[in-house]
Amino acid sequence: MxxxxxxxxxxxxxxxxxxxxxxxxxxxxxxxxxxxxxxxxxxxxxxxxxxxxxxxxxxxxxxxxxxxxxxxxxxxxxxxxxxxxxxxxxxxxxxxxxxxxxxxxxPGVSSAMAGAAILGQELTIPEISQTVIFTRLEGKTPVPESEKLSELAKHKATMVIFLSVGMVEKVKDELLQGYSENTPIVIVEKATWPEQRIIRGILKDIDTVVKDSGIKKTALIYVGESLMASVKSLGKESKLYDKDFKHGYRE
The missing domain is CATH 3.40.1010.10 (Tetrapyrrole methylase, N-terminal domain)
Structure with a gap:
């Protein structure tokens, strides 16, 4: 058929x-x-x-x-x-x-999920962030006023920004209206391709980091305090496997 x-x-x-x-x-x-x-x-x-x-x-x-x-x-x-x-x-x-x-x-595997997997990173860390925002900067395709990066940044949630690395100066300016300048950022270029690249930094340096790398497209920008979990122990554990936490499958 x-x-x-x-x-x-x-x-x-x-x-x-x-x-x-x-x-x-x-x-x-x-x-x-x-x-x-x-x-x-x-x-x-x-x-x-x-x-x-x-x-x-x-x-x-x-x-x-x-x-x-x-x-x-x-x-x-x-x-x-x-x-x-x-x-x-x-x-x-x-x-x-x-x-x-x-x-x-x-359905398929999003590059956002693939990038997190490459980093060995959970994007929702207890007590740090329980929300993930997938978004983009306005370009040829506009975004609603309430969804501008400057507005979304006020939540300080983990954010994955698509289709925007070529406008990184504007990305930085808008994100700084919500996040601190020392917020961790990760750029993942061509996630899971043989030529993939991973670049880490902090928000105040994001424009310099991107320009120095020569990355102009096909890259994701990850932003948020949760990103520290893939480089050091944060000591934040969920209740799911806590020995004192009881639920329907574990007395």
Missing amino acids: SKVYFIGAGPGDPELITIKGRKVLDSADVVIYAGSLVNPELLKGIKAEIHDSSKLTLDEIIDVIKNAINKNKIVARLHTGDTSFYSAISEQIERLRKLNIEYEVI
Whole structure:
């Protein structure tokens, strides 16, 4: 039965696609992939007709899908990371609904999760931060006034900033309206790719750190006191495994 599968390809490492996503990719008749970000290793050995969406408009992508569905083919729409944010699947799904084309979304591993794993880092440390904010600086795509970095920084939660390393001076200025200048920061470039880089520093130096590294894109900015947990013992333990904490599974 013809259908469109939106698949999160993971952050880069071809082994970080889900088993379900891999099975669909291998069985698909047509694959449309985000060529600017998806690792081409994922496409090796597949039998499908392949289209690189980095060269296509939304209308052209939908035309490829329509033509495939009309021929009763299975379409795999391969996006980087996870599909739940900054993936642009919503606008595609709106078009498919209007065309009565069936679709399914298969989640993937976000680069935000992959970066934390590389650091050996839990982003929610008891008594330090129990909230993680995924966001971006406004650029060509605007953000609501209430979601500007300067507003979100007031929470002092752990923050993962996408698509913004190329505007690092503005990132710094806005974050300093909430976080202290000595707040830990980590830049993770191309998480899980062979050429990945990790750079640590503090907020007041973030612009210098980024410029000196030569990083201009495809990098995440992690901010928050919780980031100290991957470099030293903080002595903050959850109640989950506390010997004095009783719950339904442990008397």
